[in-house]
Every structure is written in structure tokens, then in C-alpha cells.
Amino acid sequence: MANPLIALVGRPNVGKSTFFNKVVGRKLSITEDRPGVTRDRLYADANWRGKYFTMVDTGGLELKSEDVMWREIAKQADVAIDTADVILFFTDGRDGLHPSDYDVADILRRSHKPVILVVNKIDDYSPEKVYEFYSLGLGEPFAVSAEHSQGIGDVLDEAISYFPQTTIEPVPSLKIAVVGKPNAGKSSLVNRILGSERSIVTPMAGTTRDAIDTLFYRGDKAYTIIDTAGIRKKKNVDDDVEYYSNMRAFDAVRRSDVCVLVVDTIGLEVS
Ligand SMILES: Nc1nc2c(ncn2[C@@H]2O[C@H](COP(=O)(O)OP(=O)(O)OP(=O)(O)O)[C@@H](O)[C@H]2O)c(=O)[nH]1
Ligand SMILES: [Mg+2]
Structure with a gap:
């Protein structure tokens, strides 16, 4: 539950x-x-x-x-x-x-x-x-x-006071962080795995600002998938929002058990 x-x-x-x-x-x-x-x-x-x-x-x-x-x-x-x-x-x-x-x-x-x-x-x-x-x-x-x-x-x-009487502690889950450059397709991959539109996906780079945790089950195993904002090299980060969303992405890497690196093979570029 x-x-x-x-x-x-x-x-x-x-x-x-x-x-x-x-x-x-x-x-x-x-x-x-x-x-x-x-x-x-x-x-x-x-x-x-x-x-x-x-x-x-x-x-x-x-x-x-x-x-x-x-x-x-x-x-x-x-x-x-x-x-x-x-x-x-x-x-x-x-x-x-x-x-x-x-x-x-x-x-x-x-x-x-x-x-x-x-x-x-x-x-x-x-x-x-x-x-x-x-x-x-x-x-x-x-x-x-x-x-x-x-x-x-x-x-x-x-x-x-509105909660149902019986609540239980959170289930332990394997944490998977999905990371990569802006617009690499991270949210699309996460949404495909979850089978529903959980994050905003648009072709615009940088639409995910925060690291989003979603708990899901496969068989009887629990997983938390973490969708993160695209990471760019520090020298290219020019506004505060991107700076903080990058920090959230690094924090997601630290607290995850497994990281999935998403690479865009069409738009491969050095940034
Ligand atoms: N004075 C004062 N400022 C506050 C308080 N709570 C939040 N703020 C400020 O209000 C501004 C907006 O706060 P957010 O928490 O980002 O607001 P939000 O509702 O999440 O905004 P959106 O995500 O854009 O919808 C920030 O500058 C906060 O520091 C408060 O209790 N008192
Ligand atoms: Mg807000």
C-alpha cells in the first residue's frame, strides 16, 4: 500500500x-x-x-x-x-x-x-x-x-487528520538515476519505462528542472527511477535555475544505486 x-x-x-x-x-x-x-x-x-x-x-x-x-x-x-x-x-x-x-x-x-x-x-x-x-x-x-x-x-x-487509519513505512527500493546532457531523451526513456506521461516531454531542451523520483514495481521488486535535468559543463551554465537543477542531478547520482547515462547519438556534440 x-x-x-x-x-x-x-x-x-x-x-x-x-x-x-x-x-x-x-x-x-x-x-x-x-x-x-x-x-x-x-x-x-x-x-x-x-x-x-x-x-x-x-x-x-x-x-x-x-x-x-x-x-x-x-x-x-x-x-x-x-x-x-x-x-x-x-x-x-x-x-x-x-x-x-x-x-x-x-x-x-x-x-x-x-x-x-x-x-x-x-x-x-x-x-x-x-x-x-x-x-x-x-x-x-x-x-x-x-x-x-x-x-x-x-x-x-x-x-x-484526513489520512486513513493504517499507514505503513516507505518500502525500500533500488534507486536508478537517469542522467545525460539536455535534450538527450531522459524523460522520454523514463516515461516509456513507467508507461505513462510522468514528466513533461517536449523537444525543448531543459524542460525538466528538478530531479523527479517515481516509485514503481516490477514483479514484486520496488524501484525508484529518478529523472534529472540535463547536465552541461560548468562553463556553459549561465543562469541560476540551471545551476541549481544541475546540483539536483548530481545529488540524484549520489543517492542512486545505479546510474543510466543517456546519450543522443543523432545530436552528438561537444558541449
Ligand atoms: N516573505 C516570505 N517569502 C516567502 C515565503 N515563502 C516563500 N517565499 C518567497 O517567495 C518566492 C517564491 O517561492 P517558491 O517557493 O519558489 O514559490 P512557488 O509557489 O513554488 O512558485 P512556482 O514554482 O513558480 O509556482 C521565493 O522568493 C521565496 O523565498 C514566506 O513565508 N515569506
Ligand atoms: Mg515551485
Whole structure:
């Protein structure tokens, strides 16, 4: 039986990945002060008060946008919503209630799953900032500062209260990291192995930003396959996001038991 799944969902740049990193206790997910940093789904196991669960970080939702990238991000978030046992709906208390929050609220209501409304970036305890969020019609908002680790425990207490009574510890699995240069076909290979569209695959280089762990079974054996961002030589890395996604890829290599190196035989080039 798999762990209960908690999904983090909300519009871009509200602090989902910051919260995710605090809960899993590692800087797994890339955080930056701009929208659209998280693009795939990022899974990690954690426990709270002895209850084990898996948490999934998703990319921010821009539901009104026709842009391909935002639509791909929304597709990934949809899978997380569909498979979640509990959803943490993230909003930004510093910016205040945003029209897009209503769009996300509509989607979450339609999922008929337990939804916990989180108002993040309440760094100085100022409860008045959360009142307007009652109008989303999703019950009591939880004031949180992910950055300063405030209010996280209350949210997790509420989340685990929705778990089924019997939960078990995570299964040990063989960890396989799939690594290679950008656009070598790593996500395509991973998706083919998993038999479903688990990562965003586009012909554009650099669409996987994070190292994505997926647990799967073959026969009675458990495996974790880790899809990573393409690695380039340090001298060619020119932005922060690529720098950090490269670090995630190296971290995946370190924590794996086996590495699969994917080479593009058509586009062989020295970079
Ligand atoms: N002041 C303050 N800033 C925060 C807090 N939580 C996150 N931030 C900042 O908000 C920015 C966005 O945070 P992320 O965690 O990357 O946001 P996200 O929702 O994952 O963004 P996308 O992946 O683009 O959807 C970063 O600059 C964070 O440092 C908080 O509690 N207080
Ligand atoms: Mg993010």
C-alpha cells in the first residue's frame, strides 16, 4: 500500500516549493522569486508525528493562460490533484487575495478532496491579513510563513487528520538515476519505462528542472527511477535555475544505486 499523498497546489510564486523543502527537510525543490520555477511534479517522503506520507510539489497554476508551458504545468498539477488524498491550497498573504486564487479554488472544489487553505508569507503574525481568504469558500485559512517555518505544524496536523487509519513505512527500493546532457531523451526513456506521461516531454531542451523520483514495481521488486535535468559543463551554465537543477542531478547520482547515462547519438556534440 502506498503512503497517503499530500499535494501542494496554487498560483505561481506563492511559496509552495519553500514549504515543500521545509517539510521534507532538504532543498529538493528549486525556489526563486519569480513565477513558473517549478514545472514538473516533485515527490518526496516525509513523516509528521510518526505518520508517513508522500508530498508532491507542483508548478504554479495560470489557468487562464493559453501558453503551452503553463498548460503543461497545469496538466502535471492535475495528475497530482487526481491522485492526492489531501490538497494544500497555497495563497500569498503578502499580495492578498488574487483573482487567480478563485480559479484554483474552483478546480479544487470539483476534485471533492479534502482541501486545506494555506495563506503563506504571513511573516509577522498578522491574522487580519487572512480574513479576506474566507471568501474563497474553502473554510478556515491557515496563516503560515514557510520561509520562517511558522504555522507548518498546524497545517500538517490538519492534513494527517484526513489520512486513513493504517499507514505503513516507505518500502525500500533500488534507486536508478537517469542522467545525460539536455535534450538527450531522459524523460522520454523514463516515461516509456513507467508507461505513462510522468514528466513533461517536449523537444525543448531543459524542460525538466528538478530531479523527479517515481516509485514503481516490477514483479514484486520496488524501484525508484529518478529523472534529472540535463547536465552541461560548468562553463556553459549561465543562469541560476540551471545551476541549481544541475546540483539536483548530481545529488540524484549520489543517492542512486545505479546510474543510466543517456546519450543522443543523432545530436552528438561537444558541449
Ligand atoms: N516573505 C516570505 N517569502 C516567502 C515565503 N515563502 C516563500 N517565499 C518567497 O517567495 C518566492 C517564491 O517561492 P517558491 O517557493 O519558489 O514559490 P512557488 O509557489 O513554488 O512558485 P512556482 O514554482 O513558480 O509556482 C521565493 O522568493 C521565496 O523565498 C514566506 O513565508 N515569506
Ligand atoms: Mg515551485
